[in-house]
Amino acid sequence: MAAISYELIKTCQQSGARLGKIHTPHGSIDTPIFMPVGTLATVKTLSPNELKDMNAQIILSNTYHLWLRPGEDIISEAGGLHTFMNWDRPILTDSGGYQVFSLSKLRDIKEEGVHFRNHISGEKLFLSPEKAMQIQNALGPDIMMAFDECPPYPAGRDYMKASVERTSRWAERCLEAHQRPNEQALFGIVQGGEYEDLRKQSANDLISLDFPGYAVGGLSVGEPKDVMNRVLEFTTPLLPKDKPRYLMGVGSADSLIDGAIRGIDMFDCVLPTRIARNGTCMTTNGRLVVRNAKYARDFKPIDEHCDCYACRNYSRAYIRHLVKCNETFGFRLTSYHNLHFLLTLMQRVRKAILEDRLLDFREEFFEQYGFNKE
Ligand SMILES: Nc1cc(CSc2ncc[nH]2)c2nc(N)[nH]c(=O)c2c1
Numbered sequence: 068m069a070a071i072s073y074e075l076i077k078t079c080q081q082s083g084a085r086l087g088k089i090h091t092p093h094g095s096i097d098t099p100i101f102m103p104v105g106t107l108a109t110v111k112t113l114s115p116n117e118l119k120d121m122n123a124q125i126i127l128s129n130t131y132h133l134w135l136r137p138g139e140d141i142i143s144e145a146g147g148l149h150t151f152m153n154w155d156r157p158i159l160t161d162s163g164g165y166q167v168f169s170l171s172k173l174r175d176i177k178e179e180g181v182h183f184r185n186h187i188s189g190e191k192l193f194l195s196p197e198k199a200m201q202i203q204n205a206l207g208p209d210i211m212m213a214f215d216e217c218p219p220y221p222a223g224r225d226y227m228k229a230s231v232e233r234t235s236r237w238a239e240r241c242l243e244a245h246q247r248p249n250e251q252a253l254f255g256i257v258q259g260g261e262y263e264d265l266r267k268q269s270a271n272d273l274i275s276l277d278f279p280g281y282a283v284g285g286l287s288v289g290e291p292k293d294v295m296n297r298v299l300e301f302t303t304p305l306l307p308k309d310k311p312r313y314l315m316g317v318g319s320a321d322s323l324i325d326g327a328i329r330g331i332d333m334f335d336c337v338l339p340t341r342i343a344r345n346g347t348c349m350t351t352n353g354r355l356v357v358r359n360a361k362y363a364r365d366f367k368p369i370d371e372h373c374d375c376y377a378c379r380n381y382s383r384a385y386i387r388h389l390v391k392c393n394e395t396f397g398f399r400l401t402s403y404h405n406l407h408f409l410l411t412l413m414q415r416v417r418k419a420i421l422e423d424r425l426l427d428f429r430e431e432f433f434e435q436y437g438f439n440k441e
């Protein structure tokens with residue numbers, strides 16, 4: 068019995084979107100889904116109960132960060148990440164490759180793996196497909212990611228081709244190092260930048276290894292949105308229809324809708340909680356920077372169309388006051404609202420797919436949010 072199974076419920080008549088369910092050892096996930104990020108084994112400032120209140124069905128954590136602090140052995144001794152952080156629903160961990168490339172200026176990529184410096188202590192470290200799998204095996208997530216290279220954007224074609232071929236060899240080594248395939252699903256990560264032939268090569272290499280799910284990597288790395296959409300248009304159709312597709316590191320409300328339209332089932336991004344911590348909120352009418360002086364006497368909720376805990380009980384003036392005074396509760400309220408906003412957006416996307424009207428929903432949402440003005 069494989070660790071996860073994907074149930075395709077319906078494909079949208081208006082677009083490449085699909086409605087599905089991913090069944091995992093820790094419960095099922097309705098797709099398309101947004102996955103809150105809990106880098107250091109906590110979704111910053113929020114409790115597991117609050118995440119359940121807003122119907123978060125799966126969260127992400129980070130192999131690289133947990134390897135450095137507290138160390139995968141401590142988490143393993145605690146009984147794994149679910150017990151350690153008291154989250155009994157599904158967990159996905161990224162493999163650490165991306166963090167090495169995004170956090171460590173000094174790094175040396177070799178066939179055997181990546182040599183780099185710990186971004187906190189400066190000590191020399193080495194991460195390989197085998198090491199990334201050993202750490203994820205110790206953490207115990209339901210879904211783990213293959214160790215890949217996420218090349219910088221833009222990258223030349225020759226570099227990209229060599230990188231794709233190494234990432235495919237690394238994916239094979241991850242499969243060989245996979246200790247509990249019946250308990251943990253290993254997803255392959257398609258790379259290839261904006262080169263259609265390299266995306267095909269990467270997808271074919273990984274599909275031949277028969278992973279239970281596939282991620283589209285190497286996007287949301289600074290490329291314009293129309294480049295991301297174009298790459299998705301020729302990449303997701305290459306992936307098996309009966310397996311989940313995960314677009315890594317995405318994203319903003321418009322990218323979630325546009326990704327779902329192009330057949331993506333899973334999304335994650337640190338954006339909602341990160342911008343919340345500097346007082347920026349996502350609302351139906353676009354972004355609202357609640358610390359602005361104009362909200363000092365504004366006693367309306369962050370978003371009048373939102374029924375979340377923050378919007379039902381507190382005003383912009385109060386939250387502005389807390390954020391200006393650097394009060395933790397203020398950031399808890401903005402984080403709660405932003406995650407609730409994206410989780411609710413995906414609930415509305417799933418409903419639109421069921422009703423075959425996702426493109427109409429896109430028009431309505433973009434109009435109200437103000438994207439069409441961009
Ligand atoms: N944009 C982007 C983001 C992430 C981090 S996803 C994440 N990890 C922890 C939280 N969120 C990526 N991760 C990998 N492994 N490969 C990628 O190509 C890639 C691309």
Ligand SMILES: [Zn+2]
Pocket residue numbers: 369370373374375376377378379404407
């Ligand atoms: Zn709200």
